[in-house]
Amino acid sequence: MSSYYFTIIGTKDAPIYELEFSSFKLSSHQIPGKSQFPPNIKEILPFITHSSLDLIEESQWSNNQYNLGKIDSFYGISINAFITQGNIKFVICYDNNSANSKYDESSIKQFFVEVNDLYVKVLMNPFYSVNDAITSPDFDLKVKLLARKYL
């Protein structure tokens, strides 16, 4: 069972949405879905995400896929990224102690694709402009439902 830290980064490298959760499958914890990062890791997650941005920008121009796959790892924490045509980056940090990482990769990709859909729906809102923080509770709930569905 892994824990995940998901962030959406705007074009000015500022986070516009973040969520911390853990896999809902086979959860033995009394609150399913609550992230299990130890406090010392939890504290540096935003920094790990931020430091991966350089690598994302490097592969952004050499790779013409949306899903950049696993781009970095930091002491047992893997970082996967996805970038939209409009330069919005989706980054997810997770501790990969599960055996079948192939399965993980594809479900993270699915998750990214669906979040991209939701993001564009938010973007279509005339009261939202690029790089604003996403504070809609509806969006939050939808992302959490996707997290439960895919991860």
Next chain:
Amino acid sequence: MSEDLIIPSISSSVNKITISDTSKTGFGYNPAVGPSSNEITEDTSSILINKRTISLTPHSSNSILDRNLNKKVNEISLSSLSFLFCEIVNWCHKNSKGIQDLENRLNGLGYQIGQKFLELVKIREGVKYSKRETKIVEILQFIHSSMWKSMFGKIANELEKSQDLNNEYMIIDNLPIVSKFINVPKEYGNLNCSAFIAGIIEGALDSAGFFANVSAHSIPKDDNPLRTVFLIKFDESVILKEELRYT
């Protein structure tokens, strides 16, 4: 956590100042408490597990997040579009100080549309099958064909590269739909209301990472009096990056 500060007696109203440095959203790094992020709590967890529906807004069932992005787009009438655009130009004109200012305002209105529309068109193409555009020529072809088609129902007439300057490209439309019924008076000089479309192109290019300046110029030909050239000037850094990476 809060602390009372000891303040010399100035007045009774300010002697109770507390340090509260919480962010607007309630998340982020608070030095007094440590990191606090958007987490799954006991309540949300049980909602997610039991799939209980909750109403977040009065019309939650009809929220924008439930709509389908790929819905077939209905065609709208040209006259209502022209009327709307006429009012836009009128409104910009009223607020502007001159011809240049008017063009800038139209450009600015188009810019936001370009930023958003780029993402929408890409989604409609299907993320699984389409590719991200990473080269100048590819993104220009995308704007020239796919994006133009979903905006105006046809592809733009020509896409050219300037012979003299290697950072200039041109998209040419023989009959821009928005200025079909616009007749610019002589005293307005070389005003072209397609500056709005130029703004859309600029917004799309900028947000895709190809920083550029786009302007609209009327260059009439005998059979196409409204022929408009959208001149795209890329930033030097974009050209340099392209040369370093792909040659």
